[in-house]
Amino acid sequence: xxxxxxxxxxxxxxxxxxxSGVYAxxxxxxxxxxxxxxxxxxxxxxxxxxxxxxxxxVTVSKAHVADGKVRAIVVNSGNANACTxxxxxxxxxxxxxxCGELLNIPSEEVIVSSxxxxxxxxxxxxxxxxxxxxxxxLSADGGLDAAAAIMTTDTKEKRIAVKLTVDGKEVTIxxxxxxxxxxHPNMATMLAFVTTDVAIDPVYLKKxxxxxxxxxxxxxxxxGDTSTNDMCVxxxxxxxxxxxxxxxSADSEAFKAALFHVLEHLSKAIIRDGEGATKFxxxxxxxxxxxxxxxxxxxxxxxSNLVKxxxxxxxxxxxxxxxxxxxxxCEMNPDIVTVTLSSAVxxxxxxxxxxxxxxxxxxxxxxxxxxxxxxxxxxxxxxAKAVGWGCDLSYEYVKINGAYRT
Amino acid sequence: xxxxxxxxxxxxxxxxxxxSGVYAxxxxxxxxxxxxxxxxxxxxxxxxxxxxxxxxxVTVSKAHVADGKVRAIVVNSGNANACTxxxxxxxxxxxxxxCGELLNIPSEEVIVSSxxxxxxxxxxxxxxxxxxxxxxxLSADGGLDAAAAIMTTDTKEKRIAVKLTVDGKEVTIxxxxxxxxxxHPNMATMLAFVTTDVAIDPVYLKKxxxxxxxxxxxxxxxxGDTSTNDMCVxxxxxxxxxxxxxxxSADSEAFKAALFHVLEHLSKAIIRDGEGATKFxxxxxxxxxxxxxxxxxxxxxxxSNLVKxxxxxxxxxxxxxxxxxxxxxCEMNPDIVTVTLSSAVxxxxxxxxxxxxxxxxxxxxxxxxxxxxxxxxxxxxxxAKAVGWGCDLSYEYVKINGAYRT
Numbered sequence: 070x071x072x073x074x075x076x077x078x079x080x081x082x083x084x085x086x087x088x089s090g091v092y093a094x095x096x097x098x099x100x101x102x103x104x105x106x107x108x109x110x111x112x113x114x115x116x117x118x119x120x121x122x123x124x125x126x127v128t129v130s131k132a133h134v135a136d137g138k139v140r141a142i143v144v145n146s147g148n149a150n151a152c153t154x155x156x157x158x159x160x161x162x163x164x165x166x167x168c169g170e171l172l173n174i175p176s177e178e179v180i181v182s183s184x185x186x187x188x189x190x191x192x193x194x195x196x197x198x199x200x201x202x203x204x205x206x207l208s209a210d211g212g213l214d215a216a217a218a219i220m221t222t223d224t225k226e227k228r229i230a231v232k233l234t235v236d237g238k239e240v241t242i243x244x245x246x247x248x249x250x251x252x253h254p255n256m257a258t259m260l261a262f263v264t265t266d267v268a269i270d271p272v273y274l275k276k277x278x279x280x281x282x283x284x285x286x287x288x289x290x291x292x293g294d295t296s297t298n299d300m301c302v303x304x305x306x307x308x309x310x311x312x313x314x315x316x317x318s319a320d321s322e323a324f325k326a327a328l329f330h331v332l333e334h335l336s337k338a339i340i341r342d343g344e345g346a347t348k349f350x351x352x353x354x355x356x357x358x359x360x361x362x363x364x365x366x367x368x369x370x371x372x373s374n375l376v377k378x379x380x381x382x383x384x385x386x387x388x389x390x391x392x393x394x395x396x397x398x399c400e401m402n403p404d405i406v407t408v409t410l411s412s413a414v415x416x417x418x419x420x421x422x423x424x425x426x427x428x429x430x431x432x433x434x435x436x437x438x439x440x441x442x443x444x445x446x447x448x449x450x451x452x453a454k455a456v457g458w459g460c461d462l463s464y465e466y467v468k469i470n471g472a473y474r475t
Numbered sequence: 476x477x478x479x480x481x482x483x484x485x486x487x488x489x490x491x492x493x494x495s496g497v498y499a500x501x502x503x504x505x506x507x508x509x510x511x512x513x514x515x516x517x518x519x520x521x522x523x524x525x526x527x528x529x530x531x532x533v534t535v536s537k538a539h540v541a542d543g544k545v546r547a548i549v550v551n552s553g554n555a556n557a558c559t560x561x562x563x564x565x566x567x568x569x570x571x572x573x574c575g576e577l578l579n580i581p582s583e584e585v586i587v588s589s590x591x592x593x594x595x596x597x598x599x600x601x602x603x604x605x606x607x608x609x610x611x612x613l614s615a616d617g618g619l620d621a622a623a624a625i626m627t628t629d630t631k632e633k634r635i636a637v638k639l640t641v642d643g644k645e646v647t648i649x650x651x652x653x654x655x656x657x658x659h660p661n662m663a664t665m666l667a668f669v670t671t672d673v674a675i676d677p678v679y680l681k682k683x684x685x686x687x688x689x690x691x692x693x694x695x696x697x698x699g700d701t702s703t704n705d706m707c708v709x710x711x712x713x714x715x716x717x718x719x720x721x722x723x724s725a726d727s728e729a730f731k732a733a734l735f736h737v738l739e740h741l742s743k744a745i746i747r748d749g750e751g752a753t754k755f756x757x758x759x760x761x762x763x764x765x766x767x768x769x770x771x772x773x774x775x776x777x778x779s780n781l782v783k784x785x786x787x788x789x790x791x792x793x794x795x796x797x798x799x800x801x802x803x804x805c806e807m808n809p810d811i812v813t814v815t816l817s818s819a820v821x822x823x824x825x826x827x828x829x830x831x832x833x834x835x836x837x838x839x840x841x842x843x844x845x846x847x848x849x850x851x852x853x854x855x856x857x858x859a860k861a862v863g864w865g866c867d868l869s870y871e872y873v874k875i876n877g878a879y880r881t
Contacts, residue, residue, distance in 0.1 A: 122801030122809040122829075152797050154810070154830045187794025188831045374780070374872075382877030388593025391558055395528030403528045404560070423528075424560045425594045464870045466780075471788030 072320075073242075073327035078230025079212030082243035083266035085109050085308035089206035090218030093199025095147035095185070095192060100218035102199035105142040105262055106172060106207055111306035113139025114275035115180065116282050118299035124151035125161040126181040127298060133165065133177050137271030139304055140178040142262050143168045143200060144219050146247070149298050150183040150191050160191045167197055171204040180302050182260055184221055184247060216245040219260055223247050227338035233327045235320040236311035240267045242327055246335035248342075259286060261301040261335050267324060268307035269314040276316065277325055278303055285332040288367065288457035289340050301332070340458045345465030348380045349441045355454040356447040362399040363448075363455035369397030370444065371459030380442060381461035385410060385433035387419045390444065405449040412439035478726075479648075479733035484636025485618030488649035489672040491515050491714035495612035496624030499605025501553035501591070501598060506624035508605030511548040511668055512578060512613055517712035518677035519545025520684045521586065522692075524705035531556045531563035532587040533704060535571060539583050543677030545710055546584040548668055549574045549606060550625050552653070555704050556589040556597050566597045573603055577610040586708050588666055590627055590653060622651040625666055629653050633744035639733045641726040642717035646673045648733055652741035654748075665692060667707040667741050673730060674713030675720040682722065683731055684709055691738040694773065694863035695746050707738070746864045751871030754786045755847045761860040762853040768805040769854075769861035775803030776850065777865030786848060787867035791816060791839035793825045796850065811855040818845035 081088045088105045095101040115134045117127050133139065143164055150157045161181045169176030183191075206214070216226040230243035248259030282301055307313070314321055341349050352370045357363035370376055373393035379386035387408050394401055408420035415436050417428050436442075487494045494511045501507040521540045523533050539545065549570055556563045567587045575582030589597075612620070622632040636649035654665030688707055713719070720727055747755050758776045763769035776782055779799035785792035793814050800807055814826035821842050823834050842848075 120798060120801035121807055122797045149794075152794055152809070152826075152830055154828065187792075187798065188826075374868075378873050378877045381873060384877070386593075388555075388558055391528045392526060392593065395526035401527055403558070420558075420594075422560065424558055462780075462873055464873050467784050467787060467868055467870050467873060471784045471790070 071326060072323040073231040073233035073330060076230045076232050078241070078243045079216055079228040080105050080243050080245050080262055080264045081209050081212035082230040083241040083264045083308065085266055085306045086264045087207040087209050088211035088215040089203045089208060090211065090214030090216070091199055091202040091206055093195045093202065095145055095195050095199065099220070100214060101145055101147045102196070102203045103144040103215040103218035104168070104200070104203035104207060105215055105264065105304070107140045107264070107304055107306040109306050109308060111140050111304045112137050112269065112271035112274060113180065113302060113304045114271060114278045115300055115302040116278055122152065124149050124183060124298040125153055125157035126150055126183045127300060128158060129161040129165060130180045130182065130300060133180055137275070138178050139180055139302070140174050141168055141172055142180040142182060142302055142304070144182040144260065145196055145199065146219055146221050147185040148183060148189055148191050149185045149187045151298055152188040153190055156190055160193055163193065164196060164200065167200050171201065182300055184219065184260055184298050212243065212245065219245065219247040221247065222344055223342050225342055227335055227342065229331055229334040231327045231330055233323055235267055235309065235314060235324055238309045238311040240309045240311060240324070241265060242331050244331045244335050246339055248339040259299055259339050261286065261332065263303040263331055265303065265305045266308035267305050267314055268309065268311050269305045273314065273316045274303060274305055277328060281329050281332050285329070285336040288364070288455070289336045289459065337458055340460050343460035345463040345468070346460030347463050348461040350380055350444065350459050350461065351456065352444045352446070352459070353454065353456045354446045354448065356449045356451055357453040358400045358451035360453045360455055363453045365397050366394055366399040366446065366448065367455045367457040369393045369399070371457055374462055377462035380437070381463045383434065383437040385419055385437060387425060391420065391423070394446065400450065401448050402450055407447045407449065409445040410436060411443045411445065412436040412441055414439060477732060478729040479637040479639035479736060482636045482638050484647070484649045485622055485634040486511050486649050486651050486668055486670045487615050487618035488636040489647040489670045489714070491672055491712045492670045493613040493615050494617035494621040495609045495614060496617065496620030497605055497608040497612055499601045499608065501551055501601050501605065505626070506620060507551055507553045508602070508609045509550040509621040509624035510574070510606070510609035510613060511621055511670065511710070513546045513670070513710055513712040515712050515714060517546050517710045518543050518675065518680060519586065519708060519710045520677060520681035521706055521708040522684060522688050528558065530589060530704040531559055531567040532589045533706060534564060535567040536586045536588065536706060539571065539586060543681070544584050545586055545708070546580050547574055547578055548586040548588060548708055548710070550588040550666065551602055551605065552625055552627050553591040554589060554595055554597050555591045555593045557704055558594040559596055562596055566599055569599065570602060570606060573606050577607065588706055590625065590666055590704050618649065618651065625651065625653040627653065629748050631748055633741055633748065635737055635740040637733045637736055639729055641673055641715065641720060641730055644715045644717040646715045646717060646730070647671060648737050650737045650741050652745055654745040665705055665745050667692065667738065669709040669737055671709065671711045672714035673711050673720055674715065674717050675711045679720065679722045680709060680711055683734060687735050687738050691735070691742040694770070694861070695742045695865065743864055746866050749866035751869040751874065752866030753869050754867040756786055756865050756867065757849045757862065758852070758865070759849065759860065759862045760852045760854060762855045762857055763859040764806045764857035766859045766861055769859045771803050772800055772805040772852065772854065773861045773863040775799045775805070777863055780868055783868035786843070787869045789840065789843040791825055791843060793831060797826065797829070800852065806856065807854050808856055813853045813855065815851040816842055817849045817851065818842045818847055820845060
């Protein structure tokens with residue numbers, strides 16, 4: 070039973086949040102500066118890319134979120150401010166400072182985020198005037214504009230909101246995300262910003278965020294490339310006036326489930342918008358000797374270019390699935406693996422005991438024509454399982470990434 | 476100074492070897508059964524795929540090579556005999572047995588090798604009649620036919636031979652290889668067969684082979700997928716009549732250098748024929764804290780779909796190179812990395828101190844129009860280095876792999 074309700078919303082659905090998205094000329098066209106702001110003091114938690122080459126805004130934001138007090142998020146698209154050295158750090162810091170000044174809050178309460186091309190210094194005149202415009206445009210209806218302003222190669226906005234009751238009070242959680250390529254476990258090139266009016270202990274919020282991103286954003290992959298700029302930030306401002314949620318509070322499991330739904334939805338939305346993707350692929354591995362093993366197996370299948378191109382070609386090439394399991398490093402006995410493919414039109418077990426079953430090629434061809442495909446693998450040697458999401462590899466992916474800068 | 480001379484040759488260039496390649500109807504067209512045979516007793520060494528899902532012929536051949544006595548290699552293309560269970564093992568064993576019978580040698584001296592589609596039982600009537608035909612066709616000029624018969628998606632034959640002097644005697648080493656996709660370090664989907672008339676201690680031969688494949692075949696990648704069927708086999712029959720080469724023998728370094736050249740040439744030939752490849756990319760990483768670290772860095776760059784598509788688009792997108800270094804897991808300090816791109820028309824240092832240099836985009840564009848591109852990365856924190864080879868990711872790769880089985 071789920072204790073939350075999905076509503077039509079985003080980052081300004083929760084009480085006490087404003088947002089905006091404006092065009093500052095950083096990209097050739099379309100909105101490129103977003104601002105998200107809590108009108109009352111708020112706590113925040115964030116997870117960041119594990120890439121050793123991390124962007125300047127990641128460095129700055131890690132410091133700013135450390136004390137759990139966050140009230141605003143400023144984001145630009147069109148330039149990642151990555152591999153930009155000392156100047157990049159100064160620029161990211163300046164973005165936070167201007168926001169702090171305009172909003173009359175400490176600059177340490179501003180999360181700074183950037184996405185776009187790597188290795189080009191930021192056009193700071195445009196960025197700073199964009200932030201000024203974004204401040205002026207802040208509104209309680211601005212969530213959709215913010216969702217648009219954080220996009221790069223994305224073809225659609227990614228957003229969701231849910232409502233639930235915590236301590237007898239109505240609590241809303243709303244989120245937006247961007248991401249389409251350079252998507253890989255350990256924080257893909259994705260940005261996700263979530264706001265909620267729940268009152269929550271920041272330490273507990275951070276714990277929840279880590280736990281949930283591990284099973285959502287860290288289990289999606291478009292191309293196996295972990296970006297320099299990833300972050301997922303949650304702001305909680307307490308405007309719902311519930312008694313502060315702590316680990317073990319009465320409604321903490323309900324809140325966790327709702328937050329999980331929001332992050333899972335945004336993760337999947339990124340995959341559905343994967344660069345050039347024509348298929349949405351869910352891989353579930355069960356029967357593993359440990360959760361880590363199961364996760365390795367899931368990611369190996371999702372990251373195999375040969376598996377991905379097979380799905381693009383609507384080819385039930387289970388040999389490639391077994392091959393990718395074989396080199397994944399996960400513990401396995403090839404002779405007892407089973408694989409089942411399914412989609413809206415049916416399910417076919419194509420591998421049993423490590424070998425092809427006597428399945429009908431027509432049945433498999435029919436089920437692979439669907440957009441949403443599920444791969445169930447049972448390793449048959451343990452009780453652990455994991456699920457992840459990815460997409461196929463198409464001509465369009467190559468085209469997008471062969472010409473991204475031009 | 477190199478002590479060997481490259482000659483126009485292959486697996487029947489060395490004295491005492493015969494080979495053949497015939498069409499047995501396993502593939503829709505083209506030769507599909509190859510046989511390589513030493514007319515005198517020979518020793519052999521081999522390395523195999525590390526994929527836990529390994530094909531039946533790999534299991535059989537591992538056992539056959541264990542005692543270092545090998546005299547023949549039988550290969551079919553068109554069917555990998557992988558994920559074929561007990562029946563697959565029986566079929567691989569039967570291939571060795573028929574060869575042994577026809578050649579009047581113990582079946583344990585026959586290496587069995589298969590390449591092609593995974594998960595389909597072998598058409599044993601065709602295979603066995605193919606082996607009979609191949610035996611009848613054996614000839615001292617048959618090396619080219621064998622090279623053709625081991626191909627699958629390959630567009631050209633891969634072969635080389637070298638001559639050198641060992642112990643005052645002329646020694647020849649000749650090799651053939653196949654491989655075009657599912658190519659990844661740890662024995663790519665590749666088969667390589669090398670024959671030499673040197674007299675050599677089999678234990679020393681095995682040591683040499685491991686050392687050399689680690690720096691050649693294990694440093695190439697087309698798509699990051701490690702196949703179920705890879706093997707590299709060297710047969711040495713002593714027909715050159717040199718005093719048996721041991722570790723530390725006078726000419727052992729010269730022989731090692733010559734064998735290295737043969738395996739390196741075949742490795743690179745596989746990459747040049749990479750599925751859909753339009754660019755040949757050499758990545759050299761220096762200044763690493765250890766050779767393992769350097770190898771990790773090389774492979775991470777070569778396996779990044781974003782780096783590969785950038786090269787396909789002739790885009791000097793160094794940010795993606797740094798990004799792939801950052802998530803590789805190798806030890807690094809992003810702020811001191813340098814990157815230089817070069818090709819036949821020049822060299823441009825595009826990254827210094829972790830940031831883009833003030834390079835000319837026109838110079839880089841001109842350099843990237845060439846087919847052979849070199850990427851030099853200096854991590855600047857140690858003395859270790861490594862080199863590897865890969866290719867770009869093109870529309871054609873997607874096309875080939877989206878429709879391989881159809």
